[in-house]
Amino acid sequence: MVALKSLFYKDVALAYRQRAELMQPLMFFVLVITLFPLAIGPSPETLQRIGGGVIWVAAILSLLLGMERMFRDDFADGSLEQYMLSPTPLYMIVVVKVLTHWLMHIVPLFLISPLLALFLNLTFDMYVALMLTLLLGTPLISFVGAIGVALTVGLHRGGVLLALLLIPIFIPLLIFATSAIESASMLLPYYPQLAIIAALLLFSVALSPMAIAYSLKVSQN
């Protein structure tokens, strides 16, 4: 327990000392979203129709951008070797690292999203649906994405490969999330979509740490 707590503090301290790098995905997120009204035209109805989808696509891309940070430094400086030779199971270490990473990348995204919802003329109901889908969907992205990061951590410049591996996997999530927001725009219930995303999340939280731990072990060979 002490080991996991100290791991959390270490990752938070590291993220804080790399603030600039942490800001990049967030700025990317904001910039991509501001491009859409410029390119498609500022008509409020159009923006409202595409708004949920635009925010979701931008969120996935910006999360992918920051994803590589998750194990890169630990792999490069040898901390990962020391984790493997410590008494704490790698499974737990991976869970704490993924959750810390998610916390550091998503909280800023949540804070800025009311502004972006305003940019894209989302109604209050759509905004609530967007927040709920992001809350359930983004940890899923982190956990599943971490498998890809762990697999490519030993490669140099695995960034694009990572995106190619992961984007197809996120298609179902994107479909359910945007469909929930669309239902919200028509004032229809959207619990089924949320329930499916939640089920995907629970499934990935339980199983992906094993795959991540195994991939990290393989990348040490």
Place this chain on the structure above:
Amino acid sequence: MRVLLAQQVACEKSDRQLFSDINIELHSSQLLYVTGENGAGKTSLLRILVGLSSPSNGAVEVNGYDIHKNIHDGSEHLLYFGHKQGISQLLTATENLKFWCQQHGVDTNDDAIHQILAELGLTGLEDIAIKNLSAGQQRRVSLAKLWLKTDATLWVLDEPFTALDVQLIAELEAKMTLFLKTGGAIIMTSHQQLNIDYPLSRLHLEYSW
């Protein structure tokens, strides 16, 4: 007490057989000195012995545990010092060592860490980010683990003398002698001459193609 037992260990890297049929039996208070040319597979052998890489054949037992099946129990009294130093460039020396101790269940406090850092000639540099230290000073911070982990029974040191100055090499050799005399076992590689007044066994890896 037997600390490490390796049986018929073989390693293959991209279709090249680095070594095969390596048998090692190491008891406490023994020093095994692995020699060989660059590329002979010294680092690969050490990584297999501590359980970080899998051998293509054979098994390794550390402190009674099969290290490739149960790395967490097997590495409890093991200290591995490799090419990568296992310290974060952005954290300070104190933070790095404190974190490492918590991670490895070593009971310590700031004063003890400062004292060890002072012994290693790092007074005044305790609270500077590692990336601002010189290569040798970074190695020293990482070597502090040898002083901190007092319950270790086996040290596996891969080129521990790299980038160290003469004075610190002597200090490290004295520390190693003390560790051996108090019942520890060491497996190490080095290209430098080892000036230790202690009987050592050698394992020479032949470069093969």
